[in-house]
Amino acid sequence: MHPFTLERPRDLAAALAFQAQAGRTDAAAEYIAGGTDMVQLLQEEVRQPTRLVSLAGVLDHRIEVNDQGLRIGAAATMADVAAHSGIVQQFPLISEALLNSASPQVRNQATMGGNLLQRTRCPYFRDVGYTACNKRVPGSGCAALTGDNQWHAVLGTSDNCIAVHPSDLAVALVALDAELEVRSASDRRTLRLIDLHRLPGDTPHIEAALEPGEVIAAIHVPSGPAARRSHYLKVRTRASFEFALVSVAVALDMDGPRVATARIALGGVGTKPWRTPEVEAALKGVTPGSPEVRNAAALAAQGAQGRGHNDFKIELMQRAIVRAVEIAGARA
Ligand SMILES: Cc1cc2nc3c(=O)[nH]c(=O)nc-3n(C[C@H](O)[C@H](O)[C@H](O)COP(=O)(O)OP(=O)(O)OC[C@H]3O[C@@H](n4cnc5c(N)ncnc54)[C@H](O)[C@@H]3O)c2cc1C
Numbered sequence: 290m291h292p293f294t295l296e297r298p299r300d301l302a303a304a305l306a307f308q309a310q311a312g313r314t315d316a317a318a319e320y321i322a323g324g325t326d327m328v329q330l331l332q333e334e335v336r337q338p339t340r341l342v343s344l345a346g347v348l349d350h351r352i353e354v355n356d357q358g359l360r361i362g363a364a365a366t367m368a369d370v371a372a373h374s375g376i377v378q379q380f381p382l383i384s385e386a387l388l389n390s391a392s393p394q395v396r397n398q399a400t401m402g403g404n405l406l407q408r409t410r411c412p413y414f415r416d417v418g419y420t421a422c423n424k425r426v427p428g429s430g431c432a433a434l435t436g437d438n439q440w441h442a443v444l445g446t447s448d449n450c451i452a453v454h455p456s457d458l459a460v461a462l463v464a465l466d467a468e469l470e471v472r473s474a475s476d477r478r479t480l481r482l483i484d485l486h487r488l489p490g491d492t493p494h495i496e497a498a499l500e501p502g503e504v505i506a507a508i509h510v511p512s513g514p515a516a517r518r519s520h521y522l523k524v525r526t527r528a529s530f531e532f533a534l535v536s537v538a539v540a541l542d543m544d545g546p547r548v549a550t551a552r553i554a555l556g557g558v559g560t561k562p563w564r565t566p567e568v569e570a571a572l573k574g575v576t577p578g579s580p581e582v583r584n585a586a587a588l589a590a591q592g593a594q595g596r597g598h599n600d601f602k603i604e605l606m607q608r609a610i611v612r613a614v615e616i617a618g619a620r621a
């Protein structure tokens with residue numbers, strides 16, 4: 290492991306101040322929260338920060354549900370959020386996405402902020418034995434384009450990177466129009482979750498729309514009938530401890546048996562959590578379980594590009610949308 294200094298600030302102001310100062314002199318200073326992703330990448334020498342600033346004990350971990358919606362402190366663990374009764378009842382999609390992520394041990398340790406900013410599971414990124422990875426070494430090429438790409442994206446790709454964003458939570462939150470409270474030493478701002486992750490384009494090594502030194506302090510999710518009638522469907526090669534081949538987050542507002550408004554986001558297929566406005570528009574007025582849902586789901590494939598091993602995802606995501614809409618529609 291590359292040597293680094295671990296800083297343990299006493300509060301958030303100190304952590305932000307430290308990063309603001311380090312950012313001017315030390316580009317390789319990074320935050321660490323639960324450490325479940327960061328430590329793995331340190332051990333594999335994929336990441337080589339010279340300084341780590343611990344967020345342990347300095348970020349809010351409270352979970353609050355009221356009439357306006359939900360606020361989750363970024364330090365809340367995946368386990369605590371998944372089990373929170375207000376979230377299970379009013380935002381079942383979030384709880385389901387988390388319970389379908391990782392393992393109980395990881396969920397007990399991992400935080401909300403860290404989950405949203407975890408790095409891709411592309412095997413060529415995570416193994417420094419492969420030289421061609423634009424995300425790890427800008428300008429080095431992309432081994433996945435011609436390599437084993439069954440795990441990779443079919444939407445939002447570029448000729449420089451086709452890696453999938455791995456967070457299940459992010460897909461659920463994008464479907465629910467969540468926003469982030471972002472803090473730095475000098476500023477506080479709101480960022481829509483759908484704008485947090487960037488398309489790879491020519492700069493796949495820049496993944497998030499955060500400035501150096503900024504932290505995610507909290508997540509806000511508006512409440513409403515669609516949030517309650519929601520479902521997270523995850524298709525994977527084994528029932529636990531596995532990332533999505535395809536996932537679908539659905540939230541439906543119903544007018545009797547028909548969809549009044551639908552919100553749909555896809556995971557496992559995009560280089561970022563993928564919202565599908567065309568599918569959502571086509572589902573308006575449609576009855577879940579009817580053949581029209583399949584026609585709407587087909588619109589998700591517009592612009593999709595398989596690279597060989599991952600061609601199956603284009604059909605699979607349409608079928609998964611049909612199933613997820615049926616399950617969400619049947620919810621009371
Ligand atoms: C075996 C295994 C299986 C997994 N399966 C799944 C899965 O199926 N689905 C899924 O979604 N995830 C899965 N994960 C990933 C897991 O959810 C993440 O490792 C975890 O959520 C990261 O949270 P953390 O607090 O440990 O982050 P850390 O490892 O501490 O940090 C991750 C990144 O986030 C940054 N960071 C952390 N908190 C903040 C903050 N508040 N503000 C700004 N930057 C921050 C860090 O600088 C770092 O870059 C799996 C992990 C493992 C090890």
Ligand code: SF4
Pocket residue numbers: 409411412413414421422423424425430431432433434441449450451452493
């Ligand atoms: S898909 Fe992206 S992360 Fe994977 S090898 Fe290519 S550039 Fe690297």
